[in-house]
Amino acid sequence: MEGWGWQGVHDPERLPAVMAEWQSAIDGGKPFEMVFPLRGADGLFRPFLTRIVPLRDGSGAIARWFGTNTEIGAQVRAEDALAATTAQYEVLTEAMPQMVWSTLPDGFHDYYNAQWYEFTGVPRGSTDGEAWSGMFHPEDQERAWARWRHSLATGEPYEIEYRLRHRSGDYRWTLGRALPVRDADGAIIRWIGTCTDIDEAKRIAEQNELLGRELSHRIKNIFAVIGGLIGLSARRVPEAAAFARDLAGRVTSLARAHDFARPHSEESKPSVEPMSLLGMLRELMRPYPALDDGRITISGDDAVVDDRGATPLALLFHELATNASKYGALSVDDGRVDIAAAAAGDEVHIRWQESGGPAVAGEPSRTGFGTQLASLSITGQLGGRIARDWRPEGLCVEIEVRRDRLSRR
Template sequence: MTIQSNLMWPVGSPPAPSFTHEQQRLQVLESYVLDSLVDDPELRTITEFAARLCDAPVALISLVEEERQLFLAREGLDARETPRDVSFCAHAMLHDSVMLVPDATQDDRFADNPLVTGAPHIRFYAGQPLISQEGAPLGTLCVIDSHPRPQGLTSLQRQGLVVLGQSVMRRLRSRRGQIESIRRLQRSEEQLRALADSMPDIAWSADANGKLDYFNSRWFEYTGVKDAEYKRDLVHPEDYERASAAWKQAVRDGTPYEAESRLRSANGEWRWMLVRAEPVMDDEGRAHRWFGTMTDVDEAHRLSETRELLARELSHRIKNIFAVVAGLISLAVRKKPEHREFAEELTGTIRALGRAHDYVRPSGGQRQGTLLGMLGDLFQPYADSSGPRVHVQGDDAPIAARAATPVALVFHELATNSAKYGALSNDTGVVELAIEDRGEMLKLRWVEQGGPPPGSEMNEGFGSRLVDMSVKGQLGGSWERRFTEEGLVVELKLSRQAISPDP
């Protein structure tokens, strides 16, 4: 039952009429879960003090149930309960203040009561009503004596019973609030479990040390295990060490976890799972709980493997085509040596395309998917025994497969021209290529040094047009070139968006 108010019932007010009906009163009474408060230390302290305050041998906190009155705390009495039909408190709880019975043998309500005619031989009774915040009468805080007290209680004693009665209700209200909070938490947990069980994925959680301690129903359906334990033999032997090391690292660092591994199903099939987890941080920024999911990605994983296999085969065939074309050109030029220069230039371009193709492949092989890595590969054929002759330095950037071919064509053209007419045409010349990150643009500066004296004019041949189309059309940039006393200087500005992989 939901608590209706957080306020105490006003002192001196009778119970609310709507809660004097037995069914409504008992509903409120049940919300306190009274058995959990029997012999409560705080309530026992109150009864002990009430007995001393009123100089009475017996003091009780009595809650009146449907068929009995239960003593949550008692002083001077062994019994834990008595039948309701002999209860003094069932009368007292309906009053608006302390009910006094100076001599029970002279009171028509109680003269024949077994508790008066027999043990404990009640003569004097004083009971302070215990009324819930809704106004439901619950029972009393009472003191009992086996001797009549015509004078009743002193003013201080009556006031003391009222104050102690309020203390009892504060304790009962606190306990009721705890129970209500527990019930709300239980309902919330039940709702979360129902939500987790409705998910097609496996949902799980772990403690601060990374020990998995909860799985939704999907886990048991998939694995066929009976307990919520993440056993090593459920993970493929080839994946366990890698996934386990990554999980331990995430737990140590308190960072999100993501890994793919194969999980054994109930029928023994291994299926790929994408396992993710997010930490829940405490006030000190440490992970004190983990929540995660396991998503079946087996079909996507196998499709990806198939595509990768096809891509490798296609890549291999394309590389073969490059080699065949280069070979055919070499054979053709033997019959027409006057075209040798053009043939060598064309063959060089095809080989550059072959090296660029390593970056176009989905797998990428051993290649580095960065601008510095790709340029290093492209210029490797120009190195000599002393080392590289094209020195690439500066800021690096990831490069998308779609940008690999135009970048390779641009720098192959620059290197080829340098090998024919510039710094790379002799044994001493070098090229310095500096890359500068300028936010949305990358600036690349090609500077030739140590070559033959540069020409005074720049011819606009096919190579220049190829560079112009690649830079402006595919790389979203611009370029300039000029001759200095040292040699050719080319400045290129490329769009970062054009060369970067998609997020």
């Protein structure tokens, strides 16, 4: 294809632009580079990258031009796909109600969606790089930086609550989360993160916590008053002193069980050192005379429990024992409850079996709030499973939880 015959493989619509660029390169003696379609032997046009450079003689005059044509169809398709993906990403992030941001693998922030600028009120681009840290409350900056550096170093998901400066100048509680994006080899190529305004939810939770503490304090005071009345009565009736001491001990145990069973926040949770599962169950059952009578048995494999698992389990077993005392096996002198724990690999299975009590006609038509709450504590807080079987001889409850959800160890 000598001379100017090469023009025959060009797209007629693009050829004038190609010729103009080529003539400009000839006139200026400059390298030529351009992407345009060329027709193949099959009659189809495909994109090519064409590069042409001048070869000069000793005097500097152009003696010849050398060029290459490289088919770049796959590259163009990949770039088009990337552009489409980028456009979809931008549409998605702009449509989200949350603040969305992304960073390079080293943590350099290079993107924020419109919600970020709407919330913060700062000019676009002003929080790129490391400037974003200035948006945190001064008391939260060091903690947020430490958590972010840890995620960058380990690749672990980033999650933290901090106070972010609002456009009003106030600081609002925000939940920050980020996950790494990895390539086919597992290397992190980007971090995608969100910020969610949780200020209102945080304040409601604080109010609920305050109310919960006040209610718990009043209940503890009631237990203390009952204990004092028992002691006062025992002094007036010396022959009942032994009975009074036993009753006061059970009231004290009931107060401890209440502290385990009520919902807690990070601030109000009981300072529970790692303890055994079976030991905790015995502590919860201590207020009930049937334990001393041998009509409550606790056996099987033990497991480590701390405050992470103690409160949800205590809530459930406190509810089971209370209902058994009012309606089930512990409401009669001959009734019994057998609690058995079995560990199998990463799972811990606990069975509550009542027997010897009033005959069970079947599952109740109505489920009480306490029972619902106790069930949610197992499925929600511990991610476990719970099943109730209303057998004629007595209620049987099966609980399964992962061992690592019972404690942080």
